[in-house]
Amino acid sequence: MKRLYSVLFALHLFVGIGAMAGGLAAILNPQEPLGAPIELLQNSPFNNFLIPGIILFTVIGLGNVISAIILGLRFKFQGYVSVVFSGALVIWIIVQCIMINSIVFLHVLFFIIGLTQSVLSALIIFEQRLFPSKLILNFYNRLR
Template sequence: MKVVYRFLFALQLFVGIGAIGGGMMAILNPQGPGGMPADALKNSPFNNYLIPGIILFSVIGLGSIFSSVMIYLRSKFIGYISSVFSWALVIWIIVQCIMLNAVVSLHVIFFIIGLVEAALSAAILFEQRLFPANIILRFYKRMKE
């Protein structure tokens, strides 16, 4: 189980650092962060990258960093915390693909990273026998009898 915690820590830290960098680029240069033209947002409710940059920086970036710190500190709620930010990443990528009306390799990579983080978070919840794992395990035990 130690490997699960370490791998989840590394993934959350990697995502957090990248999202803070990407979010900061969008906040500092909302018209074209990293060479991305504002025209790409024509199918979205935004006319520049400021609001998406703030969301990327705060929710995905700081949230993932917070989650990695909680893993390091061995919080008893880490299964829940990391799950929330893992699914936030998955939802972020889906919404981003819809708004940009495009799917590129980075979208696929970070979508998979989000799903892996969610699976590792679920493994922690099962190990700790926390909700919903406790209900699933109880139901499974009754079905076996």
């Protein structure tokens, strides 16, 4: 289990720091962050990258960094925090692909990272026997 915690911690830090950097770039230069043309947003409700940048910086970036810190400190409900921000990453990628009407390698990579984080977070919840793991395990035992 120690390896599970280490991998999840590293993934949260990697995603968090990267998202904070990307979000900050979009906040500072909402017309063309990191060379992304404004035309990417033509199928979205946004005129520029400011609002997506704020969401990326706070929810995905800070959320994943906070998840890493909570994971490192081994708080009791760390699995819940981790699964929330892992799910947020998966949703972010899906919505982003829909809005820009495109899928590139980085979308696939971060989608897989988000799913991996979610599975590892669920394993932590099961290891700690937190809700809903007891219900699921009881149901499974009744089926056997």
